[in-house]
Amino acid sequence: MTTTSSPVFRLLERELHILRRLWHGIVFSAFVQPVLYLVAMGVGIGTYVDQNSTAALGGLTYVQFVAPGLLAATAFQLGVGDSLWPVMSGTKWDMRYHAMVASPIGPGQVLAAHLGWQAVRTTIATVAFLLVATPLGAIESPWAVLALPAAILLVVATASLVAAFSTSVEDASSFPLVMRIGVLPLFLFSGTFFPISQLPAFLQVLARLSPLYHGVELCRAATSGHASSFGAVVVHVLALLAFTAVGTILGMRSFAKRLTP
Amino acid sequence: MIEAKGLTKRFDDFVAVDGIDFEVATGETFGFLGPNGAGKSSTMRMIAATSPRSGGDLTVLGMDPAVSGSAIRARLGVVPQDDNLDTELSVMDNLMIYGRYFGLPRSELRVRAAELLEFFQLTERRDDKVDPLSGGMKRRLAVARGLINEPALFLLDEPTTGLDPQARHLLWERLFRLKRDGVTIVLTTHYMDEAEQLCDRLVIMDGGKIVAEGSPRELIRRHSTAEVVELRYLDPDEHQRSFERVDGAGDRVERLTDRIVVYTADGDATLATLQNRGVDVTSAYVRRSGLEDVFLTLTGRSLQD
Numbered sequence: 340m341t342t343t344s345s346p347v348f349r350l351l352e353r354e355l356h357i358l359r360r361l362w363h364g365i366v367f368s369a370f371v372q373p374v375l376y377l378v379a380m381g382v383g384i385g386t387y388v389d390q391n392s393t394a395a396l397g398g399l400t401y402v403q404f405v406a407p408g409l410l411a412a413t414a415f416q417l418g419v420g421d422s423l424w425p426v427m428s429g430t431k432w433d434m435r436y437h438a439m440v441a442s443p444i445g446p447g448q449v450l451a452a453h454l455g456w457q458a459v460r461t462t463i464a465t466v467a468f469l470l471v472a473t474p475l476g477a478i479e480s481p482w483a484v485l486a487l488p489a490a491i492l493l494v495v496a497t498a499s500l501v502a503a504f505s506t507s508v509e510d511a512s513s514f515p516l517v518m519r520i521g522v523l524p525l526f527l528f529s530g531t532f533f534p535i536s537q538l539p540a541f542l543q544v545l546a547r548l549s550p551l552y553h554g555v556e557l558c559r560a561a562t563s564g565h566a567s568s569f570g571a572v573v574v575h576v577l578a579l580l581a582f583t584a585v586g587t588i589l590g591m592r593s594f595a596k597r598l599t600p
Numbered sequence: 601m602i603e604a605k606g607l608t609k610r611f612d613d614f615v616a617v618d619g620i621d622f623e624v625a626t627g628e629t630f631g632f633l634g635p636n637g638a639g640k641s642s643t644m645r646m647i648a649a650t651s652p653r654s655g656g657d658l659t660v661l662g663m664d665p666a667v668s669g670s671a672i673r674a675r676l677g678v679v680p681q682d683d684n685l686d687t688e689l690s691v692m693d694n695l696m697i698y699g700r701y702f703g704l705p706r707s708e709l710r711v712r713a714a715e716l717l718e719f720f721q722l723t724e725r726r727d728d729k730v731d732p733l734s735g736g737m738k739r740r741l742a743v744a745r746g747l748i749n750e751p752a753l754f755l756l757d758e759p760t761t762g763l764d765p766q767a768r769h770l771l772w773e774r775l776f777r778l779k780r781d782g783v784t785i786v787l788t789t790h791y792m793d794e795a796e797q798l799c800d801r802l803v804i805m806d807g808g809k810i811v812a813e814g815s816p817r818e819l820i821r822r823h824s825t826a827e828v829v830e831l832r833y834l835d836p837d838e839h840q841r842s843f844e845r846v847d848g849a850g851d852r853v854e855r856l857t858d859r860i861v862v863y864t865a866d867g868d869a870t871l872a873t874l875q876n877r878g879v880d881v882t883s884a885y886v887r888r889s890g891l892e893d894v895f896l897t898l899t900g901r902s903l904q905d
Binding site for chain 2: 346349350352353356357433434435437438439440441442443444445598599600
């Protein structure tokens with residue numbers, strides 16, 4: 340047998356093949372979504388916020404504050420959305436994962452390719468976001484390029500945890516609930532739109548358990564060029580790595596159990 | 601090609617495959633015949649190195665699936681019971697992308713995919729998506745995809761279940777050509793005619809165990825009679841009356857809910873005997889014995905229940 344590339348890359352070829360047909364739409368929405376959000380929240384709401392003291396925002400204008408939050412939230416939602424129904428489909432509906440593991444490819448590599456693809460999609464979304472946000476005055480520092488690895492780390496952590504969940508449940512009936520009582524509160528209360536210091540103390544603790552919070556803080560440190568401390572950055576990175584480790588271990592187990600029973 | 605000894609598959613407390621022994625030789629077409637839930641698909645998944653065995657020994661292509669799963673799968677073709685074609689890809693791309701999973705170079709795949717589409721009469725649909733294809737075409741594409749890596753061993757799980765007679769015959773004809781070309785084929789089926797048409801040798805499974813093994817002809821000779829007389833009645837009382845009178849008319853009698861089956865060496869002679877005894881034979885028919893009768897004899901049940 341001729342092996343021309345690693346199994347994970349062979350699976351990514353499938354995704355790229357499909358993307359080649361759909362790329363207009365994907366790239367278009369990658370640019371349009373940040374424009375809509377940044378204009379509405381950053382510029383629209385921001386005008387009122389900036390009339391008051393922005394001390395709580397660490398001296399940033401509101402658009403500078405909210406842009407990295409939206410950037411991280413985009414990666415987070417991508418990771419969640421792609422790891423619920425599409426993963427369930429791979430194991431149960433169109434069963435494309437079962438076809439993959441009948442070839443030399445194994446279940447762990449199917450998971451790795453899923454996470455790898457989330458990284459690719461997040462890269463497209465992040466680059467588009469930064470290109471839109473910069474002329475709107477939302478990006479303060481060239482350190483903003485580090486928002487890309489931060490967003491990738493966030494999406495991999497999120498996608499691994501959610502994909503592990505999607506392959507552990509028997510059907511998709513719980514997914515709308517996951518979106519409503521899991522994803523939506525995290526989206527709103529992870530320091531995305533306002534600092535978590537505005538939350539009651541116990542909610543601040545909960546927010547720290549959200550991968551999105553750590554992703555938001557890293558993206559904000561990058562786009563503003565200011566971190567509260569070097570130690571804080573290290574903690575956020577370690578937190579996301581810990582989420583990734585847990586998600587990957589659980590995911591490897593549940594993918595293997597589901598695909599090679 | 602395959603050697604299994606005491607092969608067992610357990611799911612929690614449920615024993616799906618209960619210590620079976622079998623061997624498949626190179627170039628042979630081997631079948632697993634049995635009703636739903638007999639353990640055929642579980643056995644196939646263990647052979648395909650996509651399901652770890654719970655006990656016993658298994659060697660596929662000279663390797664142990666628990667150790668060399670990926671190397672075994674590289675040389676297998678698999679057609680699963682439920683179509684898992686890639687609905688986001690065209691017919692042609694289903695073959696190309698799947699071939700890439702095996703790491704085969706694109707130039708080689710293009711040639712091979714075109715040949716397979718031709719062989720399975722799908723060339724006209726090469727650029728269509730999968731969803732609008734008929735059931736027979738989808739199955740043919742799944743079979744074509746299973747051959748993209750020129751497998752040494754071809755596994756088909758219920759290849760014609762759910763197909764109309766015409767689509768089945770077309771697929772059988774293609775499988776027969778593969779068999780003639782020397783491809784080793786292992787298939788499962790609950791269709792007797794499929795097993796009789798295609799298999800050189802088969803095992804009959806029931807409740808996770810192998811209950812008989814041999815060529816279709818051997819099995820029929822060993823476990824059934826040359827001919828069979830079937831009697832059908834609409835009226836349950838008539839069914840009962842006839843049943844009471846058929847005893848001893850043939851070698852053996854099976855009473856099913858919808859018919860009475862009399863096993864005999866000579867169907868016409870038995871029919872005459874029955875007529876003499878006053879049995880209503882207007883709806884009777886005489887046929888040659890088949891694997892269905894072997895299954896009935898061995899398990900006391902009909903296969904298609």
